[in-house]
Amino acid sequence: MNVRAVSRVVHWALLVFALLTVVSGLGITEFRTVTELTFGLLNKATANRLHLWCWIPFVVLLVAHVLLTARPGWFRRGR
């Protein structure tokens, strides 16, 4: 897998985790609305669990995203 493919995976994964972090956060603070909108799938307890779990991969992916975007040369041979 080359650097470009890894970057693409990291960028998309970061987007997913960023959305999960935001949605789960809203699922805690605005749980009545979010629970209703998700037909009970994302209740406050589930959102809280998800939010507590999400932040580690989110931070890791964010750092990777920044490094891959700001310093792509570090990860490429021959540059």
Next chain:
Amino acid sequence: MRQHAIRRVSLSLSFVVLLIVTGSIGGSTQQAEAAPVDGADLPPVEIREYEGQDLSSINDFHENSIKGPQHVDVSQYTLRITGLVDNELSYSYDDVVNGHDTYRKVVTLSCVEGWDVTLLWEGVLVKDLLNEAGVRPEASIVIFKAVDGYSTTLPIEYIVGNDILLAHRMNGVTLPPERGFPFQLVAESKWGYKWIKWVTEIELSNNPDIKGYWEYYGYSQSGDLDKPTFD
């Protein structure tokens, strides 16, 4: 040309002066209207410091009840003590507030959402109510139920051993509807979801597996602040 410019400037200045005068007259009128007619008409003011300790405001809470604020009609309200007791009791609001000793303490409510508030709570001891009903020896769990269907459970040793309050005032003010009027449990050292509002029933049980509303969805049964949030 120059005279025309001067006239325009002076006209503009006159307009500004007129606005200021009108505004000040309007302000005076407002002040006159806001003057108190009778001290008894003033709304109650919460205290923000108690024995040298700064207190949060009643308005610092985040509204996070399961069905929104409940408006309880105090004339229809009853607090029931049921389950494993010798005498099932039913109190009116006045029975609870005026028929029992009132205690006060400063306690911090910490919410799983990440905010907290420190207030002066005043209320009656839950154990006083339980003693009047006569708790049977086999009872080990106290189930609190609210007008909106919310519920939570706590061990009876915790309720009795920590002098847990059923509060009817916070920061010197009667609980507002959105804060749990008529009664909110002051479950000190427990997460906020144990601080049930709009309490209508206290049931004694010997079943430790009974879960409250949020406990059913996985929040810790004990609700201890120093333990994991989830079971």
